[in-house]
Amino acid sequence: MAVKNVELGDLTNKNINQLKLLNSTILPISYDEKFYLNLLTNGFMTKLAFFNDVVVGAVSCRIDPPSDGCETSSLYIMTLGVLAPYRNLGIGKKLIEHLDTYCKSNKFSKIFLHVQVGSEAIEWYKKQNFQTESLITNYYRHIEPADCYSMSKTITPTTTTETNTTTSK
Amino acid sequence: MAPTLSSKDQNALKNIAKLFDDKKYKKGLKTCETFLKTHPENVDALCFKALLVYHLEKRDEAFDLAKNIIKSNMSSSVAWHTYGFLYRSDKNYAEASKCFKNAHKFNKESTQILRDLSNIQLYQRDLQGLKETYTALLQLGATQKAYWVGLIITNHLMGNKKTALHVLDEFLNVMEEKEKTGLKGSELTLYRCMLLTELGEYDKAIEMLVKEEKNILDKLWAKQKHGEILILKNNKQDAEKIFRELLKLNSDNLTIHKKIWECRGIPDFTKDNFDHSTLTEEQIKFLTSFYKDLNNTYPKSLLIQKVPLMFTQDREQFTQFLSKYINHFLAKGIPSLFNNLKGLYNNATKVEIIENTFKATLESLEKKSTFPNQEEQQSPSSVLWTLYYLAQHFDKLNNYEQSLSYIDQGIKHTPTCLDLYIIKAKLFKHQGNISGAFQEYNRARQLDLADRYLNTKTVKYALRNDDPVTAEEIYSLIKDESQPLWYNIGEFQVMWYEKELGSAYLRAGNYGKALKAFYLVDKHFTEFMEDQFDFHNHITKKMTLRSYIEFLRWEDGVFQNKPFTDSAKLLVQSYLHLKNNSHVLNKLKREEPIVATPVVSTTASSADDDDEDDKPAANTNKKAAANKNKSETAATPAPSAAIPPDTDPNGEKYLKEENYLVPATKFIEQLLKFTPTDVQVHALACQVFLQEKKYLLVLKSVLKLKELGGVEGPLYHQYLITLLHTAQADKECSELILKALEKEKNALTGGASLAEYNQQFANKHKDSVPHKYVAGLMMNLISPADKSKATELILDLQGSGAHWEQSFNNYQSLHSAFDSTVAEQYRQQCEKRFPRANCFAPKQE
Numbered sequence A: 001m002a003v004k005n006v007e008l009g010d011l012t013n014k015n016i017n018q019l020k021l022l023n024s025t026i027l028p029i030s031y032d033e034k035f036y037l038n039l040l041t042n043g044f045m046t047k048l049a050f051f052n053d054v055v056v057g058a059v060s061c062r063i064d065p066p067s068d069g070c071e072t073s074s075l076y077i078m079t080l081g082v083l084a085p086y087r088n089l090g091i092g093k094k095l096i097e098h099l100d101t102y103c104k105s106n107k108f109s110k111i112f113l114h115v116q117v118g119s120e121a122i123e124w125y126k127k128q129n130f131q132t133e134s135l136i137t138n139y140y141r142h143i144e145p146a147d148c149y150s151m152s153k154t155i156t157p158t159t160t161t162e163t164n165t166t167t168s169k
Numbered sequence B: 001m002a003p004t005l006s007s008k009d010q011n012a013l014k015n016i017a018k019l020f021d022d023k024k025y026k027k028g029l030k031t032c033e034t035f036l037k038t039h040p041e042n043v044d045a046l047c048f049k050a051l052l053v054y055h056l057e058k059r060d061e062a063f064d065l066a067k068n069i070i071k072s073n074m075s076s077s078v079a080w081h082t083y084g085f086l087y088r089s090d091k092n093y094a095e096a097s098k099c100f101k102n103a104h105k106f107n108k109e110s111t112q113i114l115r116d117l118s119n120i121q122l123y124q125r126d127l128q129g130l131k132e133t134y135t136a137l138l139q140l141g142a143t144q145k146a147y148w149v150g151l152i153i154t155n156h157l158m159g160n161k162k163t164a165l166h167v168l169d170e171f172l173n174v175m176e177e178k179e180k181t182g183l184k185g186s187e188l189t190l191y192r193c194m195l196l197t198e199l200g201e202y203d204k205a206i207e208m209l210v211k212e213e214k215n216i217l218d219k220l221w222a223k224q225k226h227g228e229i230l231i232l233k234n235n236k237q238d239a240e241k242i243f244r245e246l247l248k249l250n251s252d253n254l255t256i257h258k259k260i261w262e263c264r265g266i267p268d269f270t271k272d273n274f275d276h277s278t279l280t281e282e283q284i285k286f287l288t289s290f291y292k293d294l295n296n297t298y299p300k301s302l303l304i305q306k307v308p309l310m311f312t313q314d315r316e317q318f319t320q321f322l323s324k325y326i327n328h329f330l331a332k333g334i335p336s337l338f339n340n341l342k343g344l345y346n347n348a349t350k351v352e353i354i355e356n357t358f359k360a361t362l363e364s365l366e367k368k369s370t371f372p373n374q375e376e377q378q379s380p381s382s383v384l385w386t387l388y389y390l391a392q393h394f395d396k397l398n399n400y401e402q403s404l405s406y407i408d409q410g411i412k413h414t415p416t417c418l419d420l421y422i423i424k425a426k427l428f429k430h431q432g433n434i435s436g437a438f439q440e441y442n443r444a445r446q447l448d449l450a451d452r453y454l455n456t457k458t459v460k461y462a463l464r465n466d467d468p469v470t471a472e473e474i475y476s477l478i479k480d481e482s483q484p485l486w487y488n489i490g491e492f493q494v495m496w497y498e499k500e501l502g503s504a505y506l507r508a509g510n511y512g513k514a515l516k517a518f519y520l521v522d523k524h525f526t527e528f529m530e531d532q533f534d535f536h537n538h539i540t541k542k543m544t545l546r547s548y549i550e551f552l553r554w555e556d557g558v559f560q561n562k563p564f565t566d567s568a569k570l571l572v573q574s575y576l577h578l579k580n581n582s583h584v585l586n587k588l589k590r591e592e593p594i595v596a597t598p599v600v601s602t603t604a605s606s607a608d609d610d611d612e613d614d615k616p617a618a619n620t621n622k623k624a625a626a627n628k629n630k631s632e633t634a635a636t637p638a639p640s641a642a643i644p645p646d647t648d649p650n651g652e653k654y655l656k657e658e659n660y661l662v663p664a665t666k667f668i669e670q671l672l673k674f675t676p677t678d679v680q681v682h683a684l685a686c687q688v689f690l691q692e693k694k695y696l697l698v699l700k701s702v703l704k705l706k707e708l709g710g711v712e713g714p715l716y717h718q719y720l721i722t723l724l725h726t727a728q729a730d731k732e733c734s735e736l737i738l739k740a741l742e743k744e745k746n747a748l749t750g751g752a753s754l755a756e757y758n759q760q761f762a763n764k765h766k767d768s769v770p771h772k773y774v775a776g777l778m779m780n781l782i783s784p785a786d787k788s789k790a791t792e793l794i795l796d797l798q799g800s801g802a803h804w805e806q807s808f809n810n811y812q813s814l815h816s817a818f819d820s821t822v823a824e825q826y827r828q829q830c831e832k833r834f835p836r837a838n839c840f841a842p843k844q845e
């Protein structure tokens, strides 16, 4: 089924509890109050996916400024999830596409993340052009298995087949 | 006559007038008193003094002054006019009207006096007087449109429609041609058509509509009117043609649909509780083919798909229509589906089909993501909306477990869908689980803090949950934070808040605050009445006489509006509880901060404009003063600096009443006048009048209860027997009344004794909880020796008709009507019968 009726929206201090509820429904790790408060500050980026005005998915990222290893900023996905009944409709893909566009228009070079070994999401991320970088052992403290992969995707501003690239800044 | 003044003195007087108009009362008074030193007898100055003093909040002194002026100037028009102003400001319109009439008597030339008089006469609906006033005004200035309109409207309201038409035509004659074009001309034509129709002059009305068609701007109204007149003329064929044309313009206008039914002699089957089996075969045949055609022409119209669900009796056809209709809503995720089908629930067969259809739909969606017997893939949210519907369906059937199970499945499916929590809250509320309802609304609210509807609902349920402190905290998030709560709700006429707040205090036995809240609602209705004062001049500018008449007719029934009747009933109840020292059932959930009554002198606020008149900073104070004097500005909130202190935070002044039955009677009389078919009003009237020993009035309400609820109705039974019992025991009760009562009793009991009759009543209704309750109460009243039998009847909650809310009221009454032991036993029974209702949970001290 094609993605109809899906719109992306911003996180605000009025709807932040929906994100909390969404994440606690989907993700195995629970995040504390401070984590969510941070999301509203500069240096973070969240997009909510609305299906017929109801929040059914979301992605939250941290913006990592340029560092020794990297000359430009990059996006680190902290959480990504779509409610189970709404999966496989292209909503997750739409969220990733948004991140791509965002990176392009802000000249970010990379999106990266950590994903638990054995997760179905690994295959999914591969399908979204992410590559496995390395295995990190004992990454998680409270969940089993504790190991994870680090995955990433390089953003190349010019060589793109995307049609909906926003050029304006 | 006073000696003529020098031009200097005249200017001084003008200056005082200006100061008064600018609301610089302090300064005005000083200037005025200086002037009076040299002209102690000057009536104009004396009058200004009285007005100034009144506006400086020395009401009594102002009235004394005015009385004295009149004493020495009995024939001074100015003096009477001033006296009238004071009464008008005091809202004593009867006296104000008398004074203005006297003022007119001594100055027949003044249009101002007559205009002031007309305003009050309109407000009081003194139509005869109003007619005279407008006639006098027209004689003084025949060119003033406002007077013509006034005379026309007055005659119309009086029912003198012929005269109204006559005056209207005369007015049209004297009007300049260019005035009769555009909107004004169109409005006058349509008003004339309205009058002609009300007069039964149908042909003339139609003739005019046809002739003036080009000049009429409100074409839809005119066309609809044309059709309606044809129906009145019994020319239904032509009427139907017109309504069919109107349908082309808006196929979703239910009113037009109804008119077409009317043309075919088909009753309005969309009314609540309409028995659809009363429609004839022929009628159903017409409707079926009519809606089939419409459906072909307007395949997208939801109304056209909905109407057949109501009249269709054939199982198969109904099922087919239903599936098509609901699939549309479910696919699109439109939450209002249940509201659209609610009207079908008085038909058991349809309810059964609805249930089966939705269950089959759910199964199909869960298995294959399609609607039954269809191929097209549906979005995952159709499952959600099907669950959402089923939850409401089972709530409607009072099947709590099923409803809860579906709603919880929905929440599991899409926990971020706020509508689910609202339904869960409603389900809880229906079961009496008010704290649960509050929590669900609050959960939804926290998920979307920007949603005002959810904020409002949560506040309402916090109040119902006996928690004004939490309610205020949540409400504060949406109200102007500089305004204290009571000020804010009063200023913005937030009547639902006032009613719920008052009710919470009433349950908690805090009668002062309860009354204070209910009186705010009462005040708003007075404000609505006073809105009329501004209307007349506005109307004559646009000549929108049709809506003016409708507005005035609405004003006539303004006290029929639910917010008023609800609060008035609660006011009466509060007074009865006060009078009877009723048992208090609830405590507020959270302690309120104690507010001591401030010892502010009433003049403190008027000191504000002291000598600051000329400084720009005084602007806000002026506004405050304006607010106090002009009700029409009530909707514009004053700046925070001008918020007057609350001199009676606990509503203590309402408790100082000497006899609580006096205000209770006042409200009961108003209720009886405006909502004479409300059984609760009559039950309350019986209680109040019994206490006042006004047995004839009790009998009147008892008979009304019989008319409304039948001879077997529990309320009629209860109050007739209570009346008989009370009157017979009252040695001062007149023979006449006793005879009338005896007659009513014999007609009912056929000569049997009250005790026997009551027993028969109990036997006859042994499956009805409300009947058994009343029978028990009456048994205890008539023959106290049978107390244990009576108790048994009361405690027997098996059978139909029991509702937690009514039972809760009963529980409170039992403390005085029986004793607290029985009351406690009753509570325990209620707790078993309504296990989820909070109000029957044992009180933890």
Ligand SMILES: CC(C)(COP(=O)(O)OP(=O)(O)OC[C@H]1O[C@@H](n2cnc3c(N)ncnc32)[C@H](O)[C@@H]1OP(=O)(O)O)[C@@H](O)C(=O)NCCC(=O)NCCS
Pocket: A026, A027, A078, A079, A080, A081, A082, A083, A086, A087, A088, A089, A090, A091, A092, A093, A094, A115, A119, A120, A121, A123, A124, A127
């Ligand atoms: C991973 C997740 C976000 C994907 O969201 P989604 O909206 O269902 O994904 P989409 O519908 O956009 O999938 C896009 C494509 O991936 C494919 N896909 C879906 N799930 C897949 C999987 N587990 N493995 C491989 N491919 C998959 C889809 O078929 C679709 O293919 P197409 O583009 O050829 O049609 C969602 O499954 C989820 O929330 N999972 C649980 C939480 C989680 O693991 N989060 C990631 C850790 S931070």
